[in-house]
Amino acid sequence: MRTPEVQQRIESRLLSALRQAGLRLTLQRRAICRFLAQSEDHPTAQDIYRALKPQYPSLSLATVYNTLDALVRLGAVHRLGEAGDDAAHYDADISPHINLACIRCHRVVDFPLPDVARLEDVVRQASGYRILGARMVYYGLCPECQQALNQEAQPTAAASE
């Protein structure tokens, strides 16, 4: 859950992107954009679908995918790829930052790192690529999952020593 200000800023940006592309602002698209703007945890299409389905019973998974594709195609959302699950995670925060993906609990969190801001500009200018999105991800095991794995390996270590 982001702060209301950040939320608002992101939501506006997403809606503007759709509008400027000549796409219609349907109820479903608005809901998806709003959800993406609030969520800080890099949801998958399924996550979005499950979260919105109760309030929008007619919502289809295909619509979620269509909307995400549109937003990614417009560069308004980044497709980070999978996190040990086999589902693509999406990031509505397109400001330069590092993402940390845990391949055990499949969570993706942000890691602030000022240096990253420069990279994209340098690459854009020097490569000749038309950059649509970034996928700056380190994957591995989050602290919690490391601990869980250790305890799994030595279940009675504390008692036996």
Place this chain on the structure above:
Amino acid sequence: MRTPEVQQRIESRLLSALRQAGLRLTLQRRAICRFLAQSEDHPTAQDIYRALKPQYPSLSLATVYNTLDALVRLGAVHRLGEAGDDAAHYDADISPHINLACIRCHRVVDFPLPDVARLEDVVRQASGYRILGARMVYYGLCPECQQALNQEAQPTAAASE
């Protein structure tokens, strides 16, 4: 195609990783490691399978996936994710660098950027994550594909002006 020295260094590293993990160095695994070490273009499992099948007719796609999984699990190879195709691309060069993926021709190339070297260390120390791999990718359109798209949009532009 990398230089022979680099190739050799990467191949040794991959084989060592398998060996140290107690895994057997089968003919198939050696072939896959050798191919990964030579190839500079971030192949998919299918790419590897197609390239090696002629010389190793018994090779199975499952073995390619198994070997890649093992190497990724050991942190010896990075799984970059897809590039507009729906197949995961793999990178045997785990030195810190940026990858540029074109979502039209599905090619992935390296982009040298010294700054990147620092990032991983900082993240590793500050986050508490056990980092297994990196996915530093900018996706977009390569120069060639941008040109191709422009000509597609205005096929007779040159003639009509």
Place this chain on the structure above:
DNA sequence: TCCAAACTTAGAAGCATTCCAAATAAGAGA
């Protein structure tokens, strides 16, 4: 040489994502 465990293989299965055709709704203009 013999054996147990690891590995490979072909094909089936799983599942995220895409495709499709019919039903619906957005939004421009009257």
Place this chain on the structure above:
DNA sequence: TCTCTTATTTGGAATGCTTCTAAGTTTGGA
């Protein structure tokens, strides 16, 4: 506000990458 065109939504089918499975093969140690 009402109408009309057309983009969009929807559920289900289809696609295709990846994983699983069970049987056969290979490996390396005893």
